Amino acid sequence: MSENSALLQITDLMVFYENALAIKNLSLKCSQGLISGAFGSNSAGKTTLMLAISGIIAYYQKQEKMKGGERITWHGEISFDGDQIINLEPSKRAKLGIILCPERRRIFAESSTLENLKIGGYQATKKQSKKTMHYVFNIFPELDRLKNRGGGFLSGGEQQMLAIGRALMAQPRLLLLDEPLLGLAPLVEKRLAKAVKEINEELGLTMLISEQYAKPIVPVVDYCYVLENGGIIFEGTKDDFKKNPDVMDAYFGGM
Structure with missing residues (x-):
């Protein structure tokens, strides 16, 4: 290797x-x-x-x-x-x-995009959360536009972006x-x-x-x-x- x-x-x-x-x-x-x-x-x-x-x-x-x-x-x-x-x-x-982004995304459907990301950052500092949130919205601008939409109302691709973003929030x-x-x-x-x-x-x-x-x-x-x-x-x-x-x-x- x-x-x-x-x-x-x-x-x-x-x-x-x-x-x-x-x-x-x-x-x-x-x-x-x-x-x-x-x-x-x-x-x-x-x-x-x-x-x-x-x-x-x-x-x-x-x-x-x-x-x-x-x-x-x-x-x-x-x-x-x-x-x-x-x-x-x-x-x-x-x-x-060691952070797992699971199969079939498993986001919190009743929580907003922003809430899902905040949940992912439970073990991060405020500074880390702010910096990572900015990064997630930069690499997935779709999520920035949909930050107040419920996770269950996102498309499959948007949900996968959210799942990856949530995993990144966990540092x-x-x-x-x-x-x-x-x-x-x-x-x-x-x-x-x-x-x-x-x-x-x-x-x-x-x-x-x-x-x-x-x-x-x-x-x-x-x-x-x-x-x-x-x-x-x-x-x-x-x-x-x-x-x-x-x-x-x-x-x-x-x-």
Whole structure:
């Protein structure tokens, strides 16, 4: 991968839901300041990977144990900035700067755009919130015009902009984008992919993006992983990705 230092390092991660293996001996890293992509079909393990990194899997396991069950288990190592975090609670991971922008956006539909952004900035200082809010409205001017509109009345693309903006308000060091282009029109996909690259370059923000359909995202990533049945079957730079005919034809139908 890149010579940049690894901000996130995953080693031999395995995640089980009851007897089903969701993640299988997965090793992955995200280098400081770069964008990594995790691509694969439905049920490849992409969302489980994101939940494991953000700590939500650990939260689910805790809830299961409180009910007397133990359906979720995992093994392996996840280190962030050199420290092991695999058993750390989601809130503590968020304080470290690991922020998840979840699949299907999950904004607060009854709250306004502005309120959604303020909620995202709950752990930021007033100075950070003001500066980041200005940045979000600069990179997504649509949100500035719609700041008083309820989240439920935004289009799918506007809701995704809001979800990314809300995640930025949390002051991430590692931004996890889980299927950010899901269900969006091609023009909106290009708009968001361009914005993601601008955020990466302007803020120096490390990102991991999961997507089923790689074509709009590959041009903006620095390193690619392809997942199948919970394991990694390919990794390399985006140029390596584009040059591999088996990967391109089997999973993405060419570029």
